[in-house]
Amino acid sequence: MSSHDFVVDRSVSIARGLPLSEEAGLGELTLGGFLREVTSLYGGREALVHRLDDGSRERWSYCDLWGRSREVAKALMATGLGKGERVGVLMTNRAEFLSAMFGAALAGGVATPISTFSTPAELEYLIEHSAVSYLLFEESVLKKDFLEILCGLDPQIGTSAPGLYASNRFPFLRELAVVGGKGRGAARSWHGFLDLGRAVADDRLDARAKSVVPADPGALFFSSGSTARPKGILSAHQGVSLQMWRMGRQQGLSDAVRSWTANGFFWSGNFAMIIGGTLSMGGSLILQRTFHPAEALDLLQAERVTFPFAWPHQWEQLTAAPNWQAADLSSLTFVDTACPIAAHPTVTTAWIEPRHCYGNTETFTLSAAFPAMTTADDAAESHGVPLPGNLIKIVDPLTGHPVPLGENGEVAVKGPTLMLGYLGTPLFETLDEEGYFRTGDGGRLDEQGRLHWQGRLNDIIKTGGANVSPLEIDEAIRALPGVKMSQTVGVPHETLGEIVVSCVVFHVAGEMSEDAVREKLRAVLASYKIPRRVIGLDEQQLGLTGSAKIKTSELRSLAAKWLANETA
Structure with a gap:
């Protein structure tokens, strides 16, 4: 996406994507119409491979x-x-x-x-x-x-x-x-x-x-x-349908891509990215009902998968599977250079996944994004620019008024993929008077119209008068050797309001001490962002949802109880 694909209002924090009428590559905009059109384009091609319980495979064109x-x-x-x-x-x-x-x-x-x-x-x-x-x-x-x-x-x-x-x-x-x-x-x-x-x-x-x-x-x-x-x-x-047509191009997938995932299609992101991204490119879906690492590696090899899609903890399980070293994964093309599976001896990749993006189920996934192969320098560690038809503004969370360009506030979005509404909630209670959906996420827009997402507003940690984004801290912690997962939360404190507490899962329990983590973070984080405490946990204690999101409210309570027990 070029700098001409969006417009920035330089007086306030509002960025506009291209008019939807100028977006190329769209087809029929109903689900039935989408399937009818891809069938007319690719009718005889293989659309899916379904592994049956007896180990055989069913194939549908x-x-x-x-x-x-x-x-x-x-x-x-x-x-x-x-x-x-x-x-x-x-x-x-x-x-x-x-x-x-x-x-x-x-x-x-x-x-x-x-x-x-x-x-x-x-x-x-x-x-x-x-x-x-x-x-x-x-x-x-x-x-x-x-x-x-x-x-x-x-x-x-x-x-x-x-x-x-x-x-x-x-x-x-x-x-x-x-x-x-x-x-x-x-x-x-x-x-x-x-x-x-x-x-x-x-x-x-x-x-x-x-x-x-x-x-x-x-x-x-x-x-x-x-x-x-x-x-x-x-x-x-x-x-x-818009998002399904977009996702193949957004991910830079090729004609006849072969995609694998075991992540449920009942989540909007998986539905749009994998089903939409694959079928819109005339590709084939390699289906796995539930995630089994060894079985997944067998499927990747046997079906010559080019695009594997997994969550971070699943990549770790794949590399630990007993058949990891023996698998022939040379067909894999769309593997991010930083992904653990890229280290496999048979994998050669230069692909950069479209990691600079932002979206919600309310906008049926992405509302801002840079496409695949966008470098960190080009994206400036942002989360993309508005997709065609979308408007993004940053507002004061209390007044709802747009803030000056570059200032922090709440992300608000409207556009052609915005939901019709929440069940049981009148639409006027969800949208502001200009029709924007206020996401509850913190962020800012820069002069190039790039959105910098800062996490849930209610997750922002207020410590000693300063606002701290847990996202920034967790990115720094996850970059440390030996760290598998990290989630930072704010725990109530009598004088500071909240203290920064990082809950960390190490590849090997006890691999790094609390003091060692804090010392390494001093090189990359301001002093007020350094966690007051680092708690080592098992992965099960993080309380993941079915879509691999961490339940921060439960984790915050767990951290508070852990600290209270320590001082009791």
Whole structure:
């Protein structure tokens, strides 16, 4: 992205991206339209590879994915789906997840992915809050039997006949279908569910799909719940589709890229970056239902993957897997030079991932970004410039007024991918009077229109009258040898307000002392930013959400208790 791709208001902190009409590479802006267009472009190519439980692999072409998605759409129509009704999809990364999501969209429904990390209580909340009319789910994931869990939440699911479920427990839910099982009670088998759609004519489905427009609700994703209960975030087809078309170019992926991830597609970032980024480039998705490091390495080698996508803790597990040294990973192309897997003897890479970016589920991932291959010097350690159609302003958190250019404040965003709203919350309570979404994140804009994200405003540590960003401290700590993970929090203090406490996971427990960490940080951080305390923890104690975000509120409480016990 060049300096001409955005405009900066130099009197106040406002940056504008290119007009959306000038963005190249966009196609149809509904989910069904996206799939129809990529199928017309790449029909016979392999769209996905799904590893089955017996170790064999199922392969679908783009035409197969289109046909299977239409089967789901017809089954939904046959059982009475109305336009705008929500279709819950509770599945891991498998072929049926994609056909369910696109099928719901083609039939005029709202695709509603639900995390397979959900506990019974969380699943109960998500079904209630989303008000899904349909639940298409995988019977078992690891040690979870979702059919048993659902019957436990409402016994009528286990006793009702298919198509006759009606319960006050989940008053909107009426149809259930299960992948990977024979079905029971109200839950039809997957094949039985699809069979219902055979009586629906193609032209009826085509008429349905044609009636869906970009402004219609298309997807309901949930936030990760790192600070509170997950929020239901409703997005229009346009916002989701725009990001899917963009992501291949944003990541610099090549034609026919082969992408692998085991990270759930029920998170918006994975959905846009991996599904959108891959299919928009005519590539193939190498699916792994749940993350197993040794199995993942086998898949990377056997399927000649070019683009692997994982979270930091997964990279560490891959390098520790028993088949790490023996694996042939020479096909990997889109691997960041700083990624642990780049050190493998068979990997040669010069790729720089698009790490300079900023986004939220509320904007269906990125609202500001630099593309892949952007150097740290060009990005100036920023988080990008506004993407086409977007406006970003920095406002005073108390007054909501824009601050002068270069000053710190709260990041506010609006643009074509902005959500339609939170479930249960009037839109006027979410947006300001100019239609901006105030993110709750701290940041500033520089003279080049680059956004410098500083973390959650409620995570900013106020110590002795100074504001300290935990992001800056954690970047410095993670650069130290022997450090695996780090999260810095503010712990209440009688005289200073808060003190800076860093919770660190070392590759080898006790590898570095608290004093040693603090001493090394003195070379790169101002004295008031040096953590007063450094606590060594196990990885499990960090309390990750399903999307690998650290639950800072829980960690703050843990750190406070740890310090209190130490002085007791």
